[in-house]
Amino acid sequence: MKHISSFISQSSLKSQTSNDWLVSTWQRSAPPALQQICHPKKYHENCLTLQVDSSVWLSRVRQQQKSLIRLLRVSREFAGIRKIKLEVSPRKTTNSQNTSKHYHRKLSGSNKKNLLSTAEHISDPELRLSLQRLAETASKP
Numbered sequence: 076m077k078h079i080s081s082f083i084s085q086s087s088l089k090s091q092t093s094n095d096w097l098v099s100t101w102q103r104s105a106p107p108a109l110q111q112i113c114h115p116k117k118y119h120e121n122c123l124t125l126q127v128d129s130s131v132w133l134s135r136v137r138q139q140q141k142s143l144i145r146l147l148r149v150s151r152e153f154a155g156i157r158k159i160k161l162e163v164s165p166r167k168t169t170n171s172q173n174t175s176k177h178y179h180r181k182l183s184g185s186n187k188k189n190l191l192s193t194a195e196h197i198s199d200p201e202l203r204l205s206l207q208r209l210a211e212t213a214s215k216p
Contacts, residue, residue: 104150109136109143114164121157123147126164133161182210 094117101115112132116124127133136143140159147153182190190210197203 100150100152104147104153105143106146112136116162118153118156121155122160123153123156123158124160124162126162128163128165130163133163136161186210 097115097118102110105113113125113127113136116126118124125136127136136159140161144156144159147156187210190206194203194206194210197206
């Protein structure tokens, strides 16, 4: 009978274990402010690859790269670090932030009347037309 570990892909297990190690080491070693904008991607051959949320942060972290390397070398895990690579990778937005669907709320009859009566008293013709269009389109089913 085979052991369960023989069925698990060693590369994916190794990759996940490595990533967990990297994230926990980063959280112990990096300053809290930097942890919010940089996320470790990989650590290979004394080179740490970090993902930043924007090009602005990439520039700022790049300016502080030497001091960051000195700070990280204090920890045993990053003692041999020589280089930091930076990549821009915007955070994924949630579905609610990502949707750009516009929906029209229906206006009540009284709101429609108020908009139309206000439009009658407006001297600016463009504003009057806008209020009338709003009253008509917002009350459509």
